Amino acid sequence: GIGGAQKFYGITPDLTTLGKIIGGGLPLSAFGGKKEIMELIAPAGPVYQAGTFSGNPLSLAAGVAALKEIHASREMYTALDKATDMIRDACQGKEGSFVKLGSMFKFFFRSAPPENYAQAKESDTVKFRSFWEKMFSKKIFLPPSQFETNFLSKAHSGEDIEYLSSAYESCLSA
The missing domain is CATH 3.90.1150.10 (Aspartate Aminotransferase, domain 1)
Structure with a gap:
């Protein structure tokens, strides 16, 4: 469901990774978390992160379309x-x-x-x-x-x- 296992089990993780659905079936993933962890990621912090499909417009558009469909079809x-x-x-x-x-x-x-x-x-x-x-x-x-x-x-x-x-x-x- 919307919110995945985090919502189903009522947990708030320190760090979340998302894949597959966030790209609407195209290559894309994302992560996010608590402020103290995210501030470790460049440019704010020392941990460099990059990906082949980071910010890929087609993957992002497909992900937005998939999420709109999911929210419309609860x-x-x-x-x-x-x-x-x-x-x-x-x-x-x-x-x-x-x-x-x-x-x-x-x-x-x-x-x-x-x-x-x-x-x-x-x-x-x-x-x-x-x-x-x-x-x-x-x-x-x-x-x-x-x-x-x-x-x-x-x-x-x-x-x-x-x-x-x-x-x-x-x-x-x-």
Whole structure:
């Protein structure tokens, strides 16, 4: 959602880094933080910072357009959360565990949802590979690793979500 994890979890970091969405899909990133940290960056301070796309007008324009769309479509986050719930519901009763936060999700081939990387590494990668291949045969290209997450976006239609949910259910049952 708007504000990301900082707003969701109610934290104020010393330093924030932003990427991807801030460039509207084009190369761009930014950072910002508390005054005492930012004053260390040149020209005020001794730390030099530069980047290939710093101030790139195309990336900045794309980022502004993306942020305007996000602010105009706040209900999109609720819709994406519900869409992810549909996929989670299709996975109920299947061998493994479904983990989600908003529109970010992953099905792990592990009996309990992992709470950290070490637990995620306990997942059955052989079963994941078989599942991945079944999904690919249905024209669904998931991240090819058990340890990469999935994301839904505003571009996914209701029909896409229904197809994806159905595919999860059938491929996990096979």
